[in-house]
Amino acid sequence: MNLKLQQVSAIKSGALQITGSKSETNRLLILQALYPNIKIENVSNSDDSVLMQRALASTDETVDIHHAGTAMRFLTAYFALKEGRKTTLTGSKRMQERPIKILVDALQQLGCDIQYEKEEGYPPINILGTKPEANKVELQANVSSQYISALMLMASSLPNGLEIALKGKVTSVPYINMTLSLLEDVGIKGAFKDNVITIPENKNDIDNTIVVESDWSSASYFYSIVALSQNAEITLGSYKKRSYQGDSSLATIYKNLGVETVFGDHTVTLKKNNITNYEALHGLDLSNSPDIAQTIAVTCFGLGISCYLTGLHTLKIKETDRLEALKTEIEKLGGEVEITEDSLRLAASNRMEKDILIGTYHDHRMAMAFAPLALRTSLSIEDADVVSKSYPDFWRDLEKLGFALG
Incomplete structure (x- = not known):
């Protein structure tokens, strides 16, 4: 129209x-999927957040997130660490032209099982969820912060937590800090110092209410x-x-x-x-x-x-x-x-x-x-x-x- x-x-x-905020909502939706007692208020009514909610609730093997870039990045990490689950993650024609390789490479460093269905480096991707023992990963610092945040959001669910080493000058620092702050709000500690993000395993129940700005x-x-x-x-x-x-x-x-x-x-x-x-x-x-x-x-x-x-x-x-x-x-x-x-x-x-x-x-x-x-x-x-x-x-x-x- x-x-x-x-x-x-x-x-x-x-x-x-x-x-x-779509950015805050989608981060919190991932954390809520990991810790179901988290409650979220003032949830974004954006298409991206609606698609994220549907994807997290879906039991289908194929998950289509259409144009939702944040959902593609965050769900790649989420499904990759969902032990035993098979997922094909796809999106719109434009989404299949947007790179995902940096995040996939980082997850494969940890031992995750992710294969490209069509062109290497781009969705759709076929994922078999694992629970890797590795707890260190390295990636370039000047990439989209969504790659980094995707790893940060899942870090506390790993058996040994996660250390993310960023190489070079970090861009989009506020989005990394946003993710750290939201983790802290729900009760997960993390640190970002000298280009290294450290988030330990969380063994505690989380039962917080978060109001999205x-x-x-x-x-x-x-x-x-x-x-x-x-x-x-x-x-x-x-x-x-x-x-x-x-x-x-x-x-x-x-x-x-x-x-x-x-x-x-x-x-x-x-x-x-x-x-x-x-x-x-x-x-x-x-x-x-x-x-x-x-x-x-x-x-x-x-x-x-x-x-x-x-x-x-x-x-x-x-x-x-x-x-x-x-x-x-x-x-x-x-x-x-x-x-x-x-x-x-x-x-x-x-x-x-x-x-x-x-x-x-x-x-x-x-x-x-x-x-x-x-x-x-x-x-x-x-x-x-x-x-x-x-x-x-x-x-x-x-x-x-x-x-x-x-």
């Missing part, structure tokens, strides 16, 4: 409840809306000032783009500040929060300022090649973008075309990142339902704020 967004001159102030990646689109507005004020729940999510850096980044963040009791209120001359965002390293890169680039385009974003190498293996997709769609609107393997440079420009159809490439973040531009121009979003992957209520929430959708 394509969705038309009429240009709006102003939006309403309002309060919205954002669904729980709302998703900061989803909040990014409202930061963009406020930045592009004249005087909007939007309150979002439920958030913490001391967040586990790396994307909470939005509060600092968007201060330079005209948005003040005010923390309340489990809320954040976004207010337009009085900046009139915006400074270009040059050399902004997003290696710890790559999921907000699309939103930031589109915001800067909407404000007519330049930006240079780095640390984006993981964007090329997401739902689409997000760097190529950003370049294509911003240039359709009249912008000028240069990309490398890990960076994006946007030139300052006041040009913006009308009534352009924005391609989403089966990527939820493309749809949501471009939607705030309706404050500057009319546009259409291709395959608008793709937002259900992480934020099913997105278009409904935009209507509450006064966006004209048709």
